[in-house]
Amino acid sequence: MSTTEDKHHTKQQSQPEIDEVTNDQILEGHEFDGIRELDNQLPPWLKYLFYASIVFAASYLTLVFVFEDDRVIQAKEYQKEMAAYIEEEEAVDEEEQAAPVVRTQEEIMASGEATFSKICSVCHGKFGEGLVGPNFTDEYWIHGGSREDMHNVIVTGVIEKGMISYKNLLSERQIQDVITYIKSLQGSNPPNQKAPEGEKYDPEAEQGTPS
Numbered sequence: 001m002s003t004t005e006d007k008h009h010t011k012q013q014s015q016p017e018i019d020e021v022t023n024d025q026i027l028e029g030h031e032f033d034g035i036r037e038l039d040n041q042l043p044p045w046l047k048y049l050f051y052a053s054i055v056f057a058a059s060y061l062t063l064v065f066v067f068e069d070d071r072v073i074q075a076k077e078y079q080k081e082m083a084a085y086i087e088e089e090e091a092v093d094e095e096e097q098a099a100p101v102v103r104t105q106e107e108i109m110a111s112g113e114a115t116f117s118k119i120c121s122v123c124h125g126k127f128g129e130g131l132v133g134p135n136f137t138d139e140y141w142i143h144g145g146s147r148e149d150m151h152n153v154i155v156t157g158v159i160e161k162g163m164i165s166y167k168n169l170l171s172e173r174q175i176q177d178v179i180t181y182i183k184s185l186q187g188s189n190p191p192n193q194k195a196p197e198g199e200k201y202d203p204e205a206e207q208g209t210p211s
């Protein structure tokens, strides 16, 4: 408790009382058993951080409990993502089921070209002109030029020459597509062609061969 003298003393002062040691302002009316409290200001950054955390907490709690927003409720977020995933899977499944019917020649060629440039062009040349592997643009084939012959080579590989088996690396559809693409290169006459290898292949001679 303040003494009468103290009260008198403070009243006289227009300025608030200042602690001699810390130079901080002494709080009025905060005195217990002779221990007085200093008005010790928080550094501004800490104070604003504190205010900001209050604002954040308030808006976060509102989102969680009032709006039950699915950005902050994990169960809802999970359900939303799962639903989107399942929808996407179904769309892909449908697309795959419908694919053999609706695929256009352009799509087949695009798929074949994609496989070719990603995997085969390293050895067979960017335009199929031949490099390590034989030229695909001439009429000469080592293992035969029908779809079946090519399929055989792609699935079995010619290991000793460096052509591996693509049986487990490509789907049957991808193999069919890349064969279609390779067949389309016939006669395209790109620059830097590798010399013909193997036998001349005549599609007419092989009956019933789809080209």
Ligand code: HEC
Pocket (backbone or CB within 6 Å): 115, 116, 119, 120, 121, 122, 123, 124, 132, 133, 134, 140, 141, 142, 143, 144, 149, 150, 151, 153, 154, 158, 161, 162, 163, 164, 166, 178, 179, 197, 198
């Ligand atoms: C690492 C190099 C390499 C890669 C990659 C490669 N090949 Fe070959 N390929 C060869 C070689 C070498 C031969 C020749 C084999 C021989 O002389 O019997 C060949 C032969 C072939 C033949 C037979 C050609 C003929 O004249 O009968 C076909 C078809 C073929 N490759 C398709 C492909 C396809 C499709 C891919 C991509 C999926 C591919 N190759 C990737 C090296 C490669």
